[in-house]
Each structure stands twice: as structure tokens, then as C-alpha cells.
Amino acid sequence: MPWYKAGTVSVVQNSNTVNGTGTSFVTNSRVGDAFRGPDGGWYEVTNIASNTTLSISPNYIGATNAAGGYAIAPMQGYPKDSADALRALTNQFGGVLAVLGNDPTQAGVRAALNISNSDGIPEGITNKYLTNPRVLASVLTGLDAGASGAVVATDSIIAAFSKLQVAVNKTITPAQGGVSDGYIDGLIPTWNSSSSITFSPGAAFIPSTGKNLRLSAPITISGIGGLNPDVFYFAYLYENAGVAAIELSPTVYSAPYFGRARTKAGDSSRRFICALRTGAGGTLYGFQLSATNMIFYTTNTSITPFRRLSGGTATAYTAVGLGPVVPQGCQSVVLRVSAAGQVVFISVPAAGSSPMMIADAGARVQFDFVMDGNMAITYAVAAAGGSATIDVCGYGMER
CATH class of the missing domain: 2.40.30 (Elongation Factor Tu (Ef-tu); domain 3)
Structure with a gap:
């Protein structure tokens, strides 16, 4: 050297x-x-x-x-010392090196040890030789959607999953202590401003899933603006990625599927909650819900579009359409009737000339009433010389 x-x-x-x-x-x-x-x-x-x-x-x-x-x-002592050290190393680890094979690469060593994959490794109690992503990606081969009964200690994991899946998805009938298909509770709308409304916690049956969907905390829809003017918007409860949510849509509801319960037209995953009307500016009219589930407008209802008849003088029963300020298919309405000079009779088309409510001459009365399927009522003035004025002050939250 x-x-x-x-x-x-x-x-x-x-x-x-x-x-x-x-x-x-x-x-x-x-x-x-x-x-x-x-x-x-x-x-x-x-x-x-x-x-x-x-x-x-x-x-x-x-x-x-x-x-x-x-x-x-x-x-000169180096060569001998080195040779002695190498001999000792060979004696100690020669067998180990032989087991590692002749290919000086990671793949070669793994092949020599038969550990190119986990097949060459005996499975232990603790280590299963699966990474977490592979465990999560494992398919549930053999899952039985028709399994029934309680999970027992001798069940395999797949068998237990099958039973639990069936139990979770089972629909409970009213006779078994469940609720009807028309169930709804809570989900009360509150007007905050023309651009914000809040819905209280509650739950409702969702036809598409056959189960109840629960809203566990109040939800506020804010930033409302730029809506279609002078139309009704409809609030629907639905499930969004496993979480209860509410949307406000101009799409009208379907015909009732159970009692007065309705869903969004063409979408049974969205349960109808309430209908709210917009004004000319594309924002929501103020409203207040009564204990009898009547939605009262909290705006001037003595003007258009709420005034549905102004100084009507017909002495024969005549239809008055309330549709512009009452949601489609609604049966309940809050009316204010002013009778000038003569008694005014209020009824519905199906009742013919039979009065269902009478406003005395000179009286101005407000009351809950009903409408026919076309959101219409009828009125008649008792005799010539009198007139009737009819305003819509609210409507029923029928759901």
C-alpha cells in the first residue's frame, strides 16, 4: 500500500x-x-x-x-489481520449468506427467501400481512342479502355482516312499532328575512328508502335571492351523502302518495316540507306558522297579488281563483272577506248555492276556509247594491 x-x-x-x-x-x-x-x-x-x-x-x-x-x-500486519477477520466473518455468517442466494438484488434476495409476496410467510395471530388499504379494499364475497337471525359466535365475519345488513335495512311496519309512510314531525319553517329561513330539527319518512330521515339540528338556508318572481318554491328534505339536508326548489310536488304526504315530482327521495311564495323581487315573502299549521303572510295582504276579488257584485255564486297565492293542491286557506252594503255568502263550487260562511253587511271577517282542487271558492252578494272584497292572508301547510 x-x-x-x-x-x-x-x-x-x-x-x-x-x-x-x-x-x-x-x-x-x-x-x-x-x-x-x-x-x-x-x-x-x-x-x-x-x-x-x-x-x-x-x-x-x-x-x-x-x-x-x-x-x-x-x-505488514494488515493482510494477515484482514484474512483472519474475513475467515471469522465467513465462519459466523457464511450460512446466512448462502440462504440469501446468489442474486445481489432486493428481488433476488426475496426470491431466495420465498418472500416475493406474503404466500411464503406463515400467517401469525397478530400479523396478517395485509396493508390497511388492502384490508379496506377487500370485497365482501359471499355477502347474503337474504340472511336472517341473530349473530352468533360461530358465524364468520361475512355471515355476521349479512345478518346485520338485513337487520339495518329492515322496514318496521306501524304494527311493529314503526311509523306510517306519511310520517313527518318537526321541520318547522321560520322566516328570518327575505333571504333566509330556518328549519327546526325533525324527521320524515322518505319513500325511496322506506325509512325515516332525521334532521338532528336546525338548518338555515341563507343567501336566498334571484329566485323566480311571483311563484311558489318548495322545501324538500333529502339525504345528501348520509346527512339530512333541505333544498328549496321551484319544482312542484307530486300528487299525495299517502294521506297528504307528497314528494318532489319525479323524485321520491325528496320529501315535501312546505311551500313558500316569492315576490316580484325574487325573494321570499315574510310568513308566520300558526299552531294549526296555517302559514300566514306577514306582509300587506290588502293589495295585489293577495287581493283576489275587489268590489265583486255578483248575486249568483261566482268562482274566485286563489291559485296565485295558494300552493297547488292545497285545500286550506285563510280568507279575509269585506261585505259592503249587503250580506256576502262564501262557499265552494261543489256546494252549489249553499253558503258555507256568511259575512254580514258592513262586516270584515277573517277565517280559515277550504278550497276545491282548483284552489277556487265561490261568493255571492245577497242583493244588488252590495259588494264583496276577498283577500288571501295565508294557506295550510299540508304535508
Whole structure:
């Protein structure tokens, strides 16, 4: 091996410390090497502290030198020591190296050990050799949608899942303590402003799933604006990614599917909650819900579009359409009737000339009433010289 001579060294007479400049003692010398100092004398390397510091023996006997030349010469003991070390290593780990195979690659070692995949590894109680993504991606082969009965200790995981799936999806009939298909509770609308409404917690039966959907906390729809003017919007409860939600849509509801219960037309996953009317500006009219589920307009109802008849003088029963301010299919309405000069009779088309409500001459009365399927009522003034004015003040929240 060549001698190492890079850089210079600083030595002090009678000191065993050698400081190098531009040296790499750690990688180019060993304890036991011979150090030839600037004085030409030979010393044994006894310690290598760093690339720039080593110790010698005996202490340096030459004159102090701050930047002298030097040489480090390896001794002949290296080949034998190396051979002895290699022999010991081979004896200790030769068998292990043989097991690792002859291919010096990761794939080669895995192949030699038969661990290219988990098939070559005995499965233990704790480690199943599946990553979390693979566990989550495992398909439920054999899941039985028709399984029944209680889960027992001898069931496999798939069998238990099958039973639980059936139990979760089972529809409970009213006779079993469930609710009817028309069930709805809570979900009361509150007007905050022309651009904001809040619905209270509640629940309703959703026909598409055959189960109830629960809204556990109030939900506010805000930023309402730019709606179609002078029409009804319909609030629908639906499930959005497993969470109850409410949408406001101009799409009218379907015909009742159970009692007065309705869904969005063409979409049985959306259960009707209430209908709310917009004004000319495309925002919602103010409203207040009564204890009898009547929605009262909280705006001036003595003007268009709420005034449905102004000074009517017909003495024969005449139809008055209420549709513009009463939602389609609604049967209940809040009327205000003013009778001027004569008694005014109020009825519905099917009743013919039989009065269902009478407003005395000079009276102004407000009352809950009914309409026919076309959202119409009839009126008649008792005799010539009188007149009737009819305003719509609200309508039923029929759901």
C-alpha cells in the first residue's frame, strides 16, 4: 500500500500530538501504522482522533515544526489481520449468506427467501400481512342479502355482516312499532328575512328508502335571492351523502302518495316540507306558522297579488281563483272577506248555492276556509247594491 503524505503536520518537541492541515487521517491511516515525522524519525500511531489529529509514541523528539512534511506507512500486519477477520466473518455468517442466494438484488434476495409476496410467510395471530388499504379494499364475497337471525359466535365475519345488513335495512311496519309512510314531525319553517329561513330539527319518512330521515339540528338556508318572481318554491328534505339536508326548489310536488304526504315530482327521495311564495323581487315573502299549521303572510295582504276579488257584485255564486297565492293542491286557506252594503255568502263550487260562511253587511271577517282542487271558492252578494272584497292572508301547510 502507498504511504500517505497529503498536507502538512504541526509537531511540538516532547509532545505526542500531531495536528494536520489538509489531512484525512481517519480514512488513510490505522492505529499501529508508522509515522515518519518532519525530523526524519519513526513513531508508532497510537490513536486517530480525527482527520486532522492523531497521537504518536514515543513523544516527538525532533525540533518543533509548524508545517512540516510527513509520511504514514502501513505495516505488514494488515493482510494477515484482514484474512483472519474475513475467515471469522465467513465462519459466523457464511450460512446466512448462502440462504440469501446468489442474486445481489432486493428481488433476488426475496426470491431466495420465498418472500416475493406474503404466500411464503406463515400467517401469525397478530400479523396478517395485509396493508390497511388492502384490508379496506377487500370485497365482501359471499355477502347474503337474504340472511336472517341473530349473530352468533360461530358465524364468520361475512355471515355476521349479512345478518346485520338485513337487520339495518329492515322496514318496521306501524304494527311493529314503526311509523306510517306519511310520517313527518318537526321541520318547522321560520322566516328570518327575505333571504333566509330556518328549519327546526325533525324527521320524515322518505319513500325511496322506506325509512325515516332525521334532521338532528336546525338548518338555515341563507343567501336566498334571484329566485323566480311571483311563484311558489318548495322545501324538500333529502339525504345528501348520509346527512339530512333541505333544498328549496321551484319544482312542484307530486300528487299525495299517502294521506297528504307528497314528494318532489319525479323524485321520491325528496320529501315535501312546505311551500313558500316569492315576490316580484325574487325573494321570499315574510310568513308566520300558526299552531294549526296555517302559514300566514306577514306582509300587506290588502293589495295585489293577495287581493283576489275587489268590489265583486255578483248575486249568483261566482268562482274566485286563489291559485296565485295558494300552493297547488292545497285545500286550506285563510280568507279575509269585506261585505259592503249587503250580506256576502262564501262557499265552494261543489256546494252549489249553499253558503258555507256568511259575512254580514258592513262586516270584515277573517277565517280559515277550504278550497276545491282548483284552489277556487265561490261568493255571492245577497242583493244588488252590495259588494264583496276577498283577500288571501295565508294557506295550510299540508304535508
